[in-house]
Amino acid sequence: MPRPGPRISALVVARNEQSRLPACLATLAAADEVVVVLDRSTDASAEIARAHGARLLEGGWELEGERRNAGIAACTGDWILEVDADERVPPALWAEIRRVAAASPHAFHRVRIDNYVGDRLILHGWGGSFGTTLKPILFRRGAKRWRGQRVHPGLDWTGTEGERITAQGIRHELDRDISDMLRRLDKYSSAKAADMLAAGRIGSLPDNLRRCVSRWIKCYVGRKGYKEGGWGLLIALCAGLFPLLSHLKARLEPERHRPNPRG
Structure with a gap:
């Protein structure tokens, strides 16, 4: 039976996430449509998506922005909720999402993100491109477009931002442990180095040293990571090191991180 109010598509963009995808998709049953984009996946993610009744889009995209835009274009709902395979949408949040979508005159809304490392909820200190507690992931179809970058691509919006959904939050199983967090830092900084090399702008060592320190202070003091x-x-150390590592990889190992002509 069709649900009252506007149709909501849930979008998941993933690559080889067979261990996390089932739990994610199980929390998206309240959506009117689920679309899963698989980027060069070689595991059982496709079979898992089909088993949960999702529409599947498979392909290969060098840039994160491109693959996410492909997923947005495949959605048919009036509104789109864009989540990652390591995120879970609890029932109480779905009620808030439907309430907001039914009444909102705006183009997009930020949703609270509850970040976990293992079983530990960490509320404070996120930032500096290493984690966030609010993301603009609920939006009208046609309102959001990602830019062509490999890591943390920018966004272009059509329309205005509405109320923030903070009474309930998404459970984000961000890292399994400290080693997982450090692997993420390595992965992100390598992708950022490729973006910098592609743009021909890697910055200077003094500038990135200043960014390292300012991001550490922002996360540890301004965002109350000390709590x-x-x-x-x-977390503050990782956030601070992210721009510095990205710069050093692009500067010292350009042959390892320079993108190919397609990407």
Whole structure:
């Protein structure tokens, strides 16, 4: 039976996420449509998506922005909720999403993100391109477009931002442990180095040293990472190191990170 109000598509963009995808898709049953984009996946993700009744789009995209735009274009709902395979949408949040979508005159809304490392909820200290507690992931079809970058691509919007959905949040199983967090830092900084080389702008060492320090202060002090003890210190260090590592990889190892002509 059709649900009252506007149709909502849930969009998941993933690559080889067979261990996380089932739990994610199980929390998207309240959507009117589920679209899964698989980028060069070689595991059982496609079979898992089909088993959950999702529409599947498979392909290969060098840039994160391109693959996400392909997923948005495949959605048919009036509104789109864009989540990652490591995110879970609880029932109470679905009720808030439907309430907002039914009444909103705006183009998009930010949703609260609850970040977990293992079983530990970490509320403070996120930022500096290493984590966020709010994301603009609920939007009208046609309102959102990602830019062509490999990591944390920018966004272009058509329309205005509405109220933030903060009474309920998405459970984001961001990292399994400290080693997983450090692997993410390595992956992100390599992708950012490729973006910098592609743009022909890698910046200077002094500028990126200043960014390293300012991001550490912003996360640990401004975003109250100190309230999380050692975890807040670690997150602030990773956030600070991200631009510095990206610069050093692009500067010292350009042959390892320079994108091919297609990407």
